[in-house]
Amino acid sequence: MTSHRLTSRRSLLKGAAAGGLLAASPLAARFASAQSEPIRIGFQQHQTGIGAAYGRWYGRTTEAAVKAINDAGGINGRPVEIVAEDDGTDPKRGAEVIEKFATQHNCDIAFGTLFSHVVMGSAPAAGELKLPYFVVSEGHHVASGALNRWTLQPGITDVKSQVSSMAPWVTDTLGKKVTMVFPDYAFGHDHRDFFSAAVKAAGGDVVGLIPIPPTETTFTKYFPQIPRETEVLYHVMVGPAVLTFVKELGEFFGPSAPAIFGFIDSLEAVDLASPGLEFLDGTYFWEGNPRYAQADQSEYDKAFRAAVGVDDTGASTSDAKDVSTYAHMWGCWETLYIIKAAMEASGYAGPDDRQALVEAVEAMTDMPEGMEHPQGPKLFNGRTHQVFGRQYVSQAKEGRLVKVHATSIEDTLYPDEVDYTTMSF
Amino acid sequence: MRPETRALVLHLGVIAGLAALYPLLPTYHQGNLTRILVLAIYATGYNVLFGYTGLLSLGHAMFFGAGMYGLGLPMQHLGLPALPAFVLGTACAATLAAAVAALALRTAGVAFMIVTLMFSQAAFLTILYFTTWTRGEEGFVLARGARRIAGLDFSTPDVRFWTAFALFATALLLTLWMARSRFGHVLVAIRENEERTRMLGYDVQSHKFRAVVISGAFAGASGAAYGLFFGYVGATFASVQYSIFPLLWVLLGGAGTILGPLVGTAFMFYLINWAQDLTSAYMLVAGVVLVLLTLFARAGIVGEIRKRWLGWLP
Numbered sequence: 001m002t003s004h005r006l007t008s009r010r011s012l013l014k015g016a017a018a019g020g021l022l023a024a025s026p027l028a029a030r031f032a033s034a035q036s037e038p039i040r041i042g043f044q045q046h047q048t049g050i051g052a053a054y055g056r057w058y059g060r061t062t063e064a065a066v067k068a069i070n071d072a073g074g075i076n077g078r079p080v081e082i083v084a085e086d087d088g089t090d091p092k093r094g095a096e097v098i099e100k101f102a103t104q105h106n107c108d109i110a111f112g113t114l115f116s117h118v119v120m121g122s123a124p125a126a127g128e129l130k131l132p133y134f135v136v137s138e139g140h141h142v143a144s145g146a147l148n149r150w151t152l153q154p155g156i157t158d159v160k161s162q163v164s165s166m167a168p169w170v171t172d173t174l175g176k177k178v179t180m181v182f183p184d185y186a187f188g189h190d191h192r193d194f195f196s197a198a199v200k201a202a203g204g205d206v207v208g209l210i211p212i213p214p215t216e217t218t219f220t221k222y223f224p225q226i227p228r229e230t231e232v233l234y235h236v237m238v239g240p241a242v243l244t245f246v247k248e249l250g251e252f253f254g255p256s257a258p259a260i261f262g263f264i265d266s267l268e269a270v271d272l273a274s275p276g277l278e279f280l281d282g283t284y285f286w287e288g289n290p291r292y293a294q295a296d297q298s299e300y301d302k303a304f305r306a307a308v309g310v311d312d313t314g315a316s317t318s319d320a321k322d323v324s325t326y327a328h329m330w331g332c333w334e335t336l337y338i339i340k341a342a343m344e345a346s347g348y349a350g351p352d353d354r355q356a357l358v359e360a361v362e363a364m365t366d367m368p369e370g371m372e373h374p375q376g377p378k379l380f381n382g383r384t385h386q387v388f389g390r391q392y393v394s395q396a397k398e399g400r401l402v403k404v405h406a407t408s409i410e411d412t413l414y415p416d417e418v419d420y421t422t423m424s425f
Numbered sequence: 426m427r428p429e430t431r432a433l434v435l436h437l438g439v440i441a442g443l444a445a446l447y448p449l450l451p452t453y454h455q456g457n458l459t460r461i462l463v464l465a466i467y468a469t470g471y472n473v474l475f476g477y478t479g480l481l482s483l484g485h486a487m488f489f490g491a492g493m494y495g496l497g498l499p500m501q502h503l504g505l506p507a508l509p510a511f512v513l514g515t516a517c518a519a520t521l522a523a524a525v526a527a528l529a530l531r532t533a534g535v536a537f538m539i540v541t542l543m544f545s546q547a548a549f550l551t552i553l554y555f556t557t558w559t560r561g562e563e564g565f566v567l568a569r570g571a572r573r574i575a576g577l578d579f580s581t582p583d584v585r586f587w588t589a590f591a592l593f594a595t596a597l598l599l600t601l602w603m604a605r606s607r608f609g610h611v612l613v614a615i616r617e618n619e620e621r622t623r624m625l626g627y628d629v630q631s632h633k634f635r636a637v638v639i640s641g642a643f644a645g646a647s648g649a650a651y652g653l654f655f656g657y658v659g660a661t662f663a664s665v666q667y668s669i670f671p672l673l674w675v676l677l678g679g680a681g682t683i684l685g686p687l688v689g690t691a692f693m694f695y696l697i698n699w700a701q702d703l704t705s706a707y708m709l710v711a712g713v714v715l716v717l718l719t720l721f722a723r724a725g726i727v728g729e730i731r732k733r734w735l736g737w738l739p
Contacts, residue, residue, distance in 0.1 A: 047705065086701060091564065091659050096460065104453035116563045117659050124566055124656030128580045139563070146566050185553045185561035185660075214553055214562075 038081035039074070039343070041066075041336075042101030042110040042131075044122065049089030051115045053269040054325045058112055058136065059084065061329040064307040065336040068371075075340045076348060083107055091121020098122045102129040108351060109339065112136055112332060116187070123147040130425065132358050134339060136331040138162070138288070140190060143386035145418025149425055152361055152385040155335025156328065157288070160194045161412035165391050166261070166286055167198030169405050174259035174284065175231025179208035181222070182236050188212075191236045191263070212237065219245050223252040235262045242266045243276050250279025260284065264291070264394075264401075268325040271315075273399045280396045287392045287401065288327035289375045294403045300374035304333065313400070330375045337372035338364070338380075355425050361385075362421055379409050383419040388412045428737035429605065432683075435738075436601050439684060440594045447586055457698075459586045461691045462593040463650050464670075468678070468686030469596045470643020471671035476681035477609060478636040479616030483538045483668050484525070484545030485644050490552065490663025491518040492645030497658030498558060500571055508574045511649045518645020519638055521548075526637035530630060545668055552660045564659025572653055585654045592650055593687075596643060601683050603639075604739045612636055616681070644671075677718060679728030683739050688726050 043062055046055030066080050074080055083105045087094040094113065101107040102125075109132040113119050116139035123141075126133035127148035135142065135153050140160045142153040170178065178199055182188035188211065196206045208227045212219065219241075226233065237245045245266075249257075260283035272280065291314035293305070308329070309317045316322035338361065346353060346360035362382035369377045376390040388409050394401035426434070443462070447455060467489055474480045495517030499505035505513070529540040553561045572579040579585050603609045611632050614622040623629045652658045661667070670693075671686075678689025696714055700707035722729045731738040 048708065086705070086707070091657060091661055095655055095657070096457075099456045100453060103451070103456060117661060120564050120566055121655075121657045121659060121661075124569070124580070127569065128582075128656075141563070148569070185556050186563035187561075189556050189561070213550070215550065 038079045039076075039348075040081050040083055040105060040107040041339070042097070042105060042107035043082050043084040043112045044087050044094060044097050044101075044110055044118070045084045045112060046089040046114060046118070047084075047086035049087075051089035051118075054114050054328065055086075055089070057269070057325040057329045058114060058332050061308050061332040062112060062336065064309070065333040068307055069336065069340055075343045080336075080340075087113070087118055087122075089115050089118060091117045094118040094122040095125040098125040098131065098133070099129065102126075102131045106351075107131070108348070109134060109354070109357070111335060111339070114138075114328065116141055119151075120146070123151045126150050130354060132354050132361075134335050136328075136335050138328065138331070140194075143381075143384040143417060145384075145420075147385075149385075149420045149423045150358060152358070154338045154361055154364065154380050154385070154387045155333075156331030156387065157389050157391070157412060158386055159190050160414060161386075161388055162263075162286060162288070162391050163191055163194040164198040164414060165407045165411040166393065167195060167204070168202040168411070169393055169407070170232055170234070170261055171199060171202040171204035173405075174261060176204040177207045177227075177229050177231045178204055178234055179210065179226050179230040179232070179258075180206060180234045180236075181210045181212060181226075182234075183238060184211035184213050187238065188236060191234075195234065217241055217244065218248065220248045220252060223249065230258050232259045232261055233257070235260065235266070237262075237266050243270075243274065246279055247276035250276075262286070264288075264327045268327060269323050271321065271323050272396060272401065281398065283396055284404070285394050285396065285401060286327075287394050287403075289330050290392055290394055290401065290403045291324070291326040292394075292400050292402070296403075298369070298374070300369060300371055303371060304330065304374035308333075334367075334373050334375065334378070338367070341372070358425075376406075377409065379413075381416065383421055384416050385420050431737055432601070432605075432739050436597060436683060439687075440597065443590060443593075447590070452582075455582060455586060457694060459582070459589045459654070461687075461694050462586075462589040463647055463654060464674070464694075465687040465690040466593055466596045466650070467644050467647035468671045468674040468690050469593075469600055470640045470647065472675045472680065472682075472686045473600065473603070473612075473643065474636050474640035475672065475675055476679075476685065477604065477612045477616060478633060479619075480633065480636070481538050481672070482541040482637075482640075483665075483672070484541030484543075484548075485640070485671055486663050486665065486667035487525070487545040487548035488518040488522055488641040488644035489648035489651075489667055490548060490660075491521045491641075492648030492650075493652040493658050493662055494552065494559065495645065496649040497565070497567060497652045500567055501565055501658075502558065504571075506574075507572060507579075507653055511574075511646075511653060514649030514652070515642055515646045518648065519642040522638045522641020522645075523634070525641070526634045530633050530637065542665070542668070545663070546665065549660060549663045549665070552663055559658075559660065562660045564657060564661070567652065567656045567658065569656065572656060579654050580656065589650065589654065592646065596646075597683065597687070601739060604683060608632070608635070613681075673715070675725070677715070677725055679725030679731070682725070682727040682731060685725050685727040692726065 070079050085097040087097045101110045111134040113135045114137050119135045119137045127150045133151045136156050138156050140158045143158050182191050210225050264285045264287045293312035310324050311317050314324050314326045342360040346356040348357050364380045367373050367378035378387050378389040380387045391407045393405040394403050492514040496510045496514030500510045525544050532540050552559045569580050577584045611627050674689035679685030696711050700710035724732050
């Protein structure tokens with residue numbers, strides 16, 4: 001709050017000095033407005049629906065980032081204000097919320113969506129309203145070229161780069177013959193397609209593909225389909241059934257299981273000490289950011305945890321049972337700092353500068369590790385509107401996740417599928 | 426003035442009122458009105474079956490989804506232009522409704538509800554099963570350039586509104602005409618006393634069948650328009666909550682009234698919107714308001730108005 005006042009006083013002094021010159025200028029009103037009004041960021045939050053656990057932690061991370069930005073003087077001397085609206089994790093409501101941000105709340109930009117179907121449902125509205133839309137979704141939808149020039153994902157890596165970069169490590173370390181168990185809808189199909197291709201490229205072989213229908217609540221009947229030659233079992237189940245899945249998998253294999261590799265998406269916001277998860281001990285997970293503080297923890301990760309209110313086990317500092325979505329939520333923090341950097345680079349003063357803001361983001365490339373990027377360094381591709389960064393592999397050991405591998409950024413790159421910069425606004 | 430003339434004047438007045446209202450509204454509410462009108466077509470179709478015929482379906486999302494995917498899939502994969510795609514979407518929904526009616530109408534009452542619910546769930550899972558083409562729960566975006574008919578660009582708010590307005594006005598007048606026709610009177614007779622209607626010599630089964638097909642076609646036209654206007658096709662729109670929504674809209678607005686579906690859709694839209702601005706526990710507020718309405722206005726908003734003041738309302 002103190003910093004807000006300081007910022008305002010400084011703005012007032014600047015305004016007084018420049019006042020004489022600007023008084024007769026048509027820019028006067030715009031300048032005055034720019035100096036006094038906050039930058040309004042519409043936060044499309046999953047407060048209810050299937051994404052509520054993610055939405056809660058995306059909200060806390062966003063609050064912490066905005067506080068840090070405002071404490072340091074805001075953006076272009078203006079404080080940042082978050083306007084949060086619940087999208088119900090629903091694409092119809094998502095699009096309505098985007099319209100509300102643009103035409104009722106007078107937000108400068110929209111930000112923060114995670115679930116892919118909400119992004120897909122909302123992006124057309126953002127494009128039509130010419131509202132810069134910064135998603136934190138990890139879906140491949142942005143980089144695939146399915147969306148528009150106003151939709152960007154500069155603060156979190158996408159599933160294609162995550163999955164592809166895991167394959168070489170899996171085949172080199174765990175085994176070359178892989179069986180995949182995945183949900184039989186788009187999320188699972190992305191994993192199936194991207195990982196299968198990457199495993200083949202890495203010299204491995206996908207020996208079994210086992211799609212699980214979305215309504216399934218018990219999984220034992222699928223396990224006999226796992227080929228006997230399987231060396232690695234890759235799983236990416238999501239939703240409440242994941243605990244049953246893990247328990248039944250443990251009962252099926254007993255002590256003679258193949259190496260098991262999964263995506264932490266299954267267990268975000270779930271305590272690894274939950275009953276039934278003992279079987280996961282010794283298995284491996286992809287993590288977007290290690291949930292447990294590691295021995296080589298960076299000072300930035302430490303400060304990020306403190307700012308958001310997360311302890312060394314990835315749980316809330318005020319409630320140890322409230323486990324965070326640590327592998328994803330850093331994306332909100334980094335996205336807000338990218339918005340700040342782009343607004344400063346483009347001299348953003350108001351909605352008239354939205355196009356310049358998008359162009360400023362498109363011009364970004366290297367983003368060094370630091371307080372703005374606590375997860376690690378990034379490389380942004382302005383053509384595909386997608387950022388690339390390190391991925392982590394952790395092993396479950398005695399109820400904790402211990403980092404065993406980190407990819408390079410180069411490991412995560414793939415050829416461009418779109419060039420948004422050639423599209424008109 | 427005769428009640429029939431009075432009713433016609435009122436409904437034409439409502440249509441004229443909507444047209445006059447649009448330019449006066451702030452931009453945000455203009456967008457809302459467009460969405461409400463498209464969804465009110467869905468509710469109007471639902472009302473044909475539930476309000477007039479007395480058949481409670483819990484599976485109308487499959488018809489809404491059939492319209493949306495019937496439009497979206499050929500546009501996305503075959504490059505079909507928007508106008509034939511819209512017609513195809515509506516036809517898909519009507520065909521699906523005919524197939525469902527042929528089977529589901531062998532049941533009645535609670536069994537009809539369960540059978541329609543099951544068919545709808547099967548349709549929803551079919552969309553997920555064919556994820557390779559439908560992109561399942563994630564859905565797909567319709568290219569902006571393809572969302573045009575004869576130079577009308579549906580990505581522009583005004584074109585979107587006036588097309589939605591024309592579609593809704595057509596649906597409203599068709600329903601009004603139907604309600605006053607011999608066919609409509611038989612539907613009401615079926616709702617009030619199916620056995621007596623049968624004894625009077627009417628082909629109840631055939632009337633019910635036609636009501637399901639008309640209702641499904643309205644739902645499909647609404648789904649196709651929603652996809653075309655807002656550029657997104659996704660499985661969520663075929664999920665169970667999208668079967669519950671039209672039931673709620675019609676119950677709130679007034680089942681068996683022509684204007685009830687529009688009023689119910691608008692009321693529910695703004696109730697959620699208003700409650701969300703008020704508190705984060707907005708679903709609780711919406712729930713309490715719905716309970717109060719159910720307790721004190723059992724016939725719905727327009728239904729209560731008809732009961733208390735305007736008995737001539739169709």
